[in-house]
Amino acid sequence: MTKRDFPKIHFYDQDFVDIYDKTWAWIQDCWLSGGEKSRLDGKFFAYPGNSAVLQTDAIFSSFFLVYSNRIYQAHPTLDLFYSRQEPNGAIRCAYNIETGLPEVSKNNPEGLGLPLFAWAEFNLYHKTANKKRIKEVIPILHKYMEWIDSLFKRPNGLYEVPLAATGMDNAPREKAAYPVDFNTIMAINVLYMSALADILNDKETSFQYKRQYFSLKTRINSLMWDPEEGFYCDINKEEKRLPVKTLAGYWPLLAEIPNDDKAERIIEKLSDPRFFGAPHPFPTVAVSEPDFDENGNGYRGSVFPHLTFMVIKGLERYQRWDLARDFAIRHLYFVLDSMSPDGNHHKGNLWEAYLPLKEGPAQKKRDPSFPRPQYLSYAALSTICLTIENIIGLFISLPRKTVDWIIPNLEVMGVENLSLKKNMITILSNKSGRGWEIHMESEKLYYFTINILGKKKKTLPIPSGKCSMLIDKL
Template sequence: MLHAMKTKDGIGTLANYFSKKSYQDDPLLDYETARNRLPEPICSNRPEYIECYWKAWEIAFRNTYSPTPQSGFVSNFVDAAFNDSIFLWDTVFITMFCNLGHAYIPGIRSLDNFYCKQYDNGEIPREIVRNTGEVFDRWVNWMRKPLHSYFHNHYQYRGLFSADKPSYDDMFKPDLGRVVEEPPYLTLDNLNHPILAWAEMESYRQTGDVERLKQVWEPLYRYYLALQYHLRNQFGLFVTDWASMDNSPRNAYLGSGIDISCEMMLFAGQLTEISDILTARFEAEGQTERVLNLRMIQEVLSKDQKLISQAINDYMWDAESGFYYDVTETGERAPVKTIAAFWALLSGVANPEQAERLVGWLRDPQTFARTHRVPTLAADDEHYQPNGGYWQGAVWAPTNTMVIRGLERYGYHQLAREIAVEHLDRVVQVYQDTGKFWENYAADYISQGDKGKPDFIGWTGIGPILNLLEHAIGLRADAANSELIWNIDPSLGESGCHRYWFGGRTINLRATPQENGTYSVIAESDGPITLKIILNSQSVTKHLTSGEVYTVRL
C-alpha cells in the first residue's frame, strides 16, 4: 500500500518498499556514556592519534539526532554537519566510520531515513530537510518535465539539461529498446551517487547482519531500476550534472559521468553480492520461490554489468593517456582529469593493465601524488588550486576512501595503506595546528582547504577513526566469517585496541615490543572468532573461544 507524500504540491507517492514504517529506535547515547563502550585504540608512539580519535567521536555524537515527529523519519541518525539537510552522499561515508561503533551510534540506521522517503517509482532523494522531512525544494521536478538539472540551468553551464530544452529526445533513443515515458519526480541534481549498496556492504563486513540486508534489498533494487530507467543514455552510460563536485571544471562538459557510470556498475555488482547472501539464507530456510526470483534478477544484473563495463571502456577510457574521462552529450571525452576516474577501480571496470596505468597517476607528483594525496583535480590542470579551491584540487575524505577501497580491490594494499595513513597524519597535523577538523584539505600544503567548513564530523571522521583503526593499527573485520585480521605496525610502539567490536563480538588486543625485538601479543574475545596476526613477514592464525586469553610471541 502506498501513502501520499507530504509535499506542498503532492508530487508522487511514497513507496512501501522499506519495512520499517514508523519511528523506532533505542535512546541516543551521549558521548560521555559512549566513551566507555567504544573501541579504545592503543598506539604508544602516536598519542596525537588517540587525542584526535576521541575528539572526532565527541563531535560525531554532538551531531546525532532523534527525528522530529513531523519529519516522518523512522530512525535516529548522524547528521552531515553541513546545513539543515541530511545528504545521501555525506551519510554514506559517515556510516563507514560509525560501523566501528555500530552498537552505540546510529550509523547505518541513518540511511533508513532515505529509504523511507523513496518514491513509488524507486527514486530516492539525495537531500532531505532535517526537521520537516521534506525533499529539498530546489531539487524537486515540480512541473514533471523531462529529466533536467537545476544546477546546470541556474549556473548557465549548457542547455543540455535545461528544463526548457528536454534532453530525452537526444539522449534516450528508441533503438536502446526502451522509451522513457514517465518523467522523474526529482531533478538530475537529486539523482546522483547511487552508493547505498556500497554502504550496506561496508556495514555488513563489520556486523554480519543478514536481517539488515533482507530489509534493504527491495529498496535498493527498486532504486537501481529507477536510475537505469531515467539516467541511462544512448551510449549505455549514465548522465549526471555535477555529482556533488560543485565547482569542478568537469561540470562544463557533462554529459555522462565516469563516476555515476562506474557507480551503477558497482551498484549492480553489490546487488548481486547481496542477493548471493540472501539466496544462501533463503535456501536454508526452504524459501524456493524467493530463491528463484533472486536468481532471475542475478541474470539481469550480470548482463547489466557487462553492458555498462563495455560502454565505459568504449567511450571513457583513453588508451593513449591511460585514464578515464567524463563524456559530453555528443560522446566526446572531456579534457579534465579528476579523481572521479578512480571509481573504475572500486567498481571493477578496469582490467589489470588499465588499473596499473591508473595507479601510475596516483604515483605521479605532477598530477595526483601531491603533499596530501589525493587531490580531486589533477595538479596539471589549469584550474587546479594549490590551497584546495573546494573541488578544484582539495582533498576530501569520501573520495580518498573510494580510491583506497579501489586500490584494495586490485591488490594494491601497500599503496592503499600509504594513502590512508598519510591522510590520517595530515588531518591530525592540521587538527594540532588549528584545533579543528575540516570539510576538506589542501593538497599542496598541510593545511585545511581554503573553502572548507570547520568541525566537520561529517565524513572527515573517516581519517581519525576508520583510517586509524583499520589502516594504522591494522584491524580488518570479516563478520560474516567471524574473522579478524590484525596487521601490526611496529612503528606505533605498543599498539592494539580494547573493546574492538565486530559481528556481535568484543575483542581486546595488545601488542607490546620486547627488548629482544620480538612482540608479545595478547588477545581475548567474548565469543568464538578466528584471529590472524601479521607482523612483518610472520603470521599466526588462532581460533579463539569465548573468554580465552591467547598469548603469543612474534
C-alpha cells in the same frame, strides 16, 4: 567491561589516538532530530549547520559508525532515506530537517544522489551479520535503481546525469554528459547488489546484477579509458573523451573495472607530483591541469577526506595494502597539522576539505562558508575508519567470523574492546623479552589471519578467553 564505550586504539603516535578519541566525542553533536512539522522520526546523523539530511552523509557515516560499539547506530540515517521512497522508486539526495520534504536544486531537479547504498549495506552486513536487514533493503534498492534507469540510462548503456549529482559541483568538468564517477558508481552498486543477493542465496538475482555489472564495465573500459593518458575520463554528448584528469577517474578501482595493467597506470599517478602525488593526498584535480588551484577552490584541487577514502579503498581492491597505508598515514598527518595554525593538535577543527600542497583548510573564491569546520561525515572516515582499517590494518567480518590483520611490519599497536555483535575482541601487539607478541582476548571463537606483508601470512582459530602468540613461532 560493563560500561559501553568506544573501542580503544593503540598506536605509536599518540596524536593519532587523541584525534580518534576526540572524533567520537564530537560525533555526539551530529545526532539531530526533525523539526516540529517534520516527519523525520528519531535521531539521524547530519551536519549541525545543514538545513537537510544528505544521502552522502548517511552513506559515508555508516562506514565509521559501525565501529562505535553500537553506541551510535549506523542504519537509522539510511532507513530515513529508504522510508521516503516514492511509488516510482525515487529516493532524493536531501530531505529538509524542518519539513521532511525533498530538497532539490535547479541544476539537479530530480535530486539524484550517488547510488552507493548497496556498498554501505554490504559493509554493514559484515560488521553486524544482520541477514534479515538485507532481505528488507534489496527490494527498496532494486526499485531505486529502476527509477535511475528509467530517467538517466541512455541507449548506449551509460548514464547521462547532471554534474551536480556527482557532488563535485565546481569541478572543471562542465562538458561532461556521462560522468565517469556516476557511471562507475552504478557499476559498484550492481556489483554489491549481486553480493547482497548471494548472501540471501538468490542465484538468479545475483546473476542478473552481475550481468549489468559486466555490461557497464565493458562500456566504461571501451568509452572512458584513454589509452594514451592511461586514465579514465568523462565523456561528452558525442561520446568523446574529455581530457581533464580529476579524482573521479579513481572510482573504477573501487569497482574493479581496470585490468592489472590499467590499474598499474592509474595507481602510478597517485605518487607522481605532476598528477595526484601532491604532498597531501589526493587533490581533486591533477596538479598539472590548467584549472588546478593550489588554494583548493572547492573541487578544483582541494583534498576531500571522503574522496581520499574512496581512492584508498580502491587500492585495497588491488592488494596495494602498503601504498594504501602510506597514503592514509600521510593524509592523517596533514589533517592533524591543519587543526590549528600554531601546530597544537589539541585545539582546532577537522575540516570538510584541505589544501593540497601544504597544511591547512582549503579555500574557495567568494565563499567564506567553505570548508565547513567539524564536517565529520567526511573527516571521521579518516580519523576513525582509515585509522582502524588501513593504519592499524584490521579487517573484520562477523558473518565469516574472521579478523584479518594486514601490516607492513610489526609495531606497537592494536585495538581494544571492539564489539562484534555480542563478542568483544582485543588484539594488541607489543615487544617483550621473547620478541614480538600479539595478545588477544575474545568471548567467542574466531579466525585470525596475520599478514605481515611480504614476510608471513598465517590463519589460526582463536579460542574464547585470553591468549597470546609469539610471531617468531608462527
